[in-house]
Amino acid sequence: MPVKLDLQRLQEAIDKYLQQPAPTGRIVFYGSSTFTNWSTECDRRPLEDDIVNQENQPVALNRGFGGSTAEELLYYYPTVVRPLAPRALVTYCFPNDRFFKYKPAEIVEILDRLFNYARTDFPGIKLYHLLPCLYEKQKDNLPYLEDLNNFIALMEQYRAEQLPELRLLYQVKSPRFFANPEDVGNYRKPRAELFIEDQMHLTQEGYDLMRDFFLEELADILLSST
Numbered sequence: 001m002p003v004k005l006d007l008q009r010l011q012e013a014i015d016k017y018l019q020q021p022a023p024t025g026r027i028v029f030y031g032s033s034t035f036t037n038w039s040t041e042c043d044r045r046p047l048e049d050d051i052v053n054q055e056n057q058p059v060a061l062n063r064g065f066g067g068s069t070a071e072e073l074l075y076y077y078p079t080v081v082r083p084l085a086p087r088a089l090v091t092y093c094f095p096n097d098r099f100f101k102y103k104p105a106e107i108v109e110i111l112d113r114l115f116n117y118a119r120t121d122f123p124g125i126k127l128y129h130l131l132p133c134l135y136e137k138q139k140d141n142l143p144y145l146e147d148l149n150n151f152i153a154l155m156e157q158y159r160a161e162q163l164p165e166l167r168l169l170y171q172v173k174s175p176r177f178f179a180n181p182e183d184v185g186n187y188r189k190p191r192a193e194l195f196i197e198d199q200m201h202l203t204q205e206g207y208d209l210m211r212d213f214f215l216e217e218l219a220d221i222l223l224s225s226t
Contacts, residue, residue, distance in 0.1 A: 004100045007075045013065040024085040027060040031092025034133055035064025037201050044204055050211035053222050069097040070110040077117055088126035088221055089118050104151035108158050126221055130169045134177055134190035137199035145187055169217050176209045
């Protein structure tokens with residue numbers, strides 16, 4: 001499978017992370033702008049302040065870089081993730097991968113390599129993958145939604161057949177992101193007020209809900225965090 005983009009196009013964002021403190025043993029969030037924008041640079045309360053353990057201590061680290069794809073998550077894994085020796089890894093991709101014409105099956109193939117690297121380096125690491133999020137901008141984009149559903153089905157098949165310890169996270173199944181109970185699970189019915197003007201990225205209220213979502217989904221590992 002050929003690489004379909006310039007692997008070093010986001011090097012500047014990576015360099016910024018390499019200049020920051022790198023505490024080890026945390027829950028590392030590693031993906032595209034859904035994670036990147038969860039920061040003070042985007043006038044949001046930072047992820048590290050939201051994802052805390054029972055003692056209200058920071059246990060997470062945001063290593064999202066906007067615009068990234070699974071290909072770049074794999075490429076930068078040795079530089080960004082491995083030195084952090086994470087106890088858990090939360091990954092996110094898809095929208096940008098599709099933009100660069102990666103097919104759903106190709107994204108799964110790349111993620112498989114990333115997960116295998118992490119499991120080899122850190123036996124016992126907890127792996128979580130956030131499936132495609134809701135986007136107001138894409139709710140009527142039928143080709144996008146078709147690819148999205150195909151990707152989800154392939155990830156579910158991959159988990160069932162190859163990596164049962166992988167935890168798939170479904171934002172789309174969380175009632176907090178919908179106005180009506182009957183809308184839950186429908187990518188065409190997100191709450192429009194949760195998005196900024198570009199209809200892709202979240203407001204602070206949207207990130208408040210993401211905090212609650214992740215605190216719920218990661219409850220077991222947060223309870224055991226020290």
